């Protein structure tokens with residue numbers, strides 16, 4: 095296999111031949127804390143980690159402090175030092191980075207993070223992933239001769255499915271990935287709507303074991319993310335294990351074999367049954383479109399498309415278009431299409447809070463791109479730096495202060511965040527006070543997902559062909575949407591950016607447990623799982639993106655799913671090491687764990703706010719959200735606890 099075909103290719107950089115002036119210019123665009131760390135790793139020169147250069151990393155507000163809050167003087171010194179170091183590195187012939195002693199790596203990490211966070215070191219080492227792959231299983235199926243015939247099924251081939259497949263391959267296990275679509279990629283294959291891109295910085299929204307160095311943007315567009323996923327699948331050698339166009343419809347636990355009977359249907363309609371010892375679900379939770387059942391929807395003669403079902407035949411040019419919803423998907427679609435339509439009606443129920451993000455659509459600066467392409471491991475440290483910032487994120491701003499009395503906000507920090515966002519809104523809509531009133535949220539920031547704003551959404555709403563409709567939709571007729579105030583909006587195309595059936599985990603998969611019980615019936619709309627991964631009575635079944643694992647204002651879903659997959663490999667290892675066949679979570683740990691989760695959620699903006707969100711299920715319980723920091727989830731999933739399980 096050529097080097098280009100392996101995951102190591104993600105780390106490849108070009109030798110530096112640039113002039114001193116070009117290097118200096120590139121450093122001018124650098125993310126300095128990450129560059130100092132990179133150069134410290136390359137040279138092991140303590141001057142790069144001098145106390146005066148340490149980024150203070152102030153807590154996040156609406157905005158993120160540039161350069162980790164380094165003073166202008168510290169930035170100037172850091173730039174001069176980094177430029178000199180890079181020139182020296184070029185003149186020395188760009189030697190390959192030697193594996194640093196572990197204490198040196200810790201020293202660099204400690205330089206980057208705020209003092210007093212040594213408890214995060216293991217987690218952070220996992221994220222920088224130098225020199226070894228820290229999340230690798232560390233065992234091989236050949237260590238357990240009786241397990242030679244063991245088979246694992248993975249359902250889904252998005253980020254989590256690819257992670258699971260990669261780790262299973264590292265452990266030498268025989269596995270099959272079932273993918274209902276005709277290509278790998280999950281939501282990043284499915285969502286092709288205009289404007290689709292990330293709203294989490296993409297260095298952080300990438301896999302620890304496949305760290306791409308040369309992202310072109312801070313918030314990449316869908317094609318670049320899909321290309322990345324397809325590259326990872328190819329380079330990790332898992333493609334041949336993926337069965338495309340094959341949807342798993344049913345899982346039945348076969349107690350006699352202690353294995354799952356998996357029924358999958360191919361695109362031609364044929365069903366195929368096969369037994370697998372373990373099943374990992376990697377189905378995501380934001381991929382079963384929710385299209386509201388508006389009265390009269392069937393009588394509408396125009397076209398209706400859900401954001402996640404966008405396809406190349408959908409055209410908007412010159413059409414009268416309705417955009418229903420103002421969540422993350424609508425927020426990207428509206429600005430992208432509004433200049434092409436003859437009319438755009440945006441139907442809003444609750445306005446979103448917007449996080450000022452002026453560089454949201456920008457390419458990375460040329461100097462930054464040059465550094466990523468020429469300095470070994472720089473991309474890894476940029477990723478690490480974004481990860482570190484996200485570890486705490488805005489969690490402290492969404493915590494309820496019981497002594498805080500305010501009709502909207504929930505704490506002094508939350509109020510400060512609200513005021514910062516309000517000030518931007520007031521500025522953006524200063525010329526349209528009637529719109530300002532409608533786009534101002536009346537719930538605490540953090541209660542729903544906050545959206546990235548670089549001014550394009552306000553600009554769209556103010557365009558002459560665009561109208562904001564805040565009245566509730568009453569019904570649809572042949573050619574129009576009607577609202578409860580009696581108004582009608584004739585349209586040719588309705589775009590439902592109305593979200594997903596997120597509360598129904600694993601929907602529409604039918605899962606029958608060891609006593610013949612149906613998983614969805616057990617949950618009865620209120621899904622719970624131990625660590626978000628296991629459910630009692632459903633042995634050898636491990637979920638990714640399960641109940642209460644979604645992060646709202648800190649961290650990324652990629653991190654959680656890596657934790658879930660690594661935990662699963664630990665659990666499988668335990669079963670095999672004991673010469674056993676099955677593991678089932680006990681009821682009491684599930685109850686204890688969920689009490690802990692519910693308590694954490696109770697004091698968060700998304701639980702106390704009256705506003706609707708996909709974070710809550712039909713009983714009003716926050717069933718999606720992880721209420722704590724990333725360290726907690728990392729710690730909980732870093733060991734498999736036999737005492738919380740029944741094993742046989």
Ligand code: NAP
Pocket residue numbers: 290291292293294380386401418419420421422423424441442443444543567591592593594706707708
């Ligand atoms: P969403 O956040 O659930 O938003 C759905 C929107 O549709 C909301 O504005 C909702 O109003 C509205 N809606 C739902 N039912 C309605 C009805 N019957 N009548 C009128 N309006 C209705 O869905 P989404 O925008 O697809 O985003 C879902 C999640 O996907 C996001 O939170 C995010 O995690 C992920 N996502 C990520 C990205 C990204 O990273 N770039 C992009 C898109 C999506 P209410 O607010 O009043 O409920």
